[in-house]
Amino acid sequence: MNINYIIGIVGAFGVFLLGCVMGINIGPKAAGKPPITFELSNLWNFFDAASIFITIGCTIFIVVASFPGSMLKAMPKHFKIILNNKMFDPKGYIDQLVELAQIARKNGLLSLEEKANEQTDPFFKQAIMLIVDANDQDKVRGILENDIE
Structure with a gap:
């Protein structure tokens, strides 16, 4: 499981909730109040079922409109890759590339x-x-980029 993904999602959700319950008191109506307050009652000001439905629904359909069907079918596979970062070890590949570069420099390609x-x-x-x-x-780059696509 990709810990950075989990930290990012939990952190974003936490900041969102904190922003919802936080009140900033400035101006003439704020006399005698602390500059920043946290009230759970503020949370209901941000909950509107229609707005949530519109935001999530439109986001989904814009994604559908932006990509061809073959890419949309591959999305679960990409989410699996995002969540499971053990499949790809960039540090291992970097170490191998450095080793290969040293071998090529000493002994030739x-x-x-x-x-x-x-x-x-x-x-x-x-x-x-x-x-x-x-x-x-350029030829190697072109072949490898085609394979990636």
């Missing part, structure tokens, strides 16, 4: 072929093999 065959990620393996095959940078 052809020495990367053996390391490419050890890779379990097919995308990463293909990227290394494209570099070993002496393709130019």
Whole structure:
């Protein structure tokens, strides 16, 4: 489970609730009151079922209008990736890239072929093999971007 996602959602909800119950007392009507008050009765000022329905409903339908059906079908998969960050370990890939760069600098690009065959990620393996095959940078970038899309 992605802890940053949970912290972000809980934090946003907390700030929202805090903003709803907080009152700021300024001006002539605030005489004798503290500048900031917290009253739970203020919370009901922000609850309106029609407004909530319009906001959430319109957001959903704008998302539907903004993306083709194939992308909408893939949304649950993307939410799963957001919630489960153990599938992708960017630090591991960075460490591997640094190691591969050192090997290539010392022994040349052809020495990367053996390391490419050890890779379990097919995308990463293909990227290394494209570099070993002496393709130019723009061609490698284009092929990998097409694969990502």
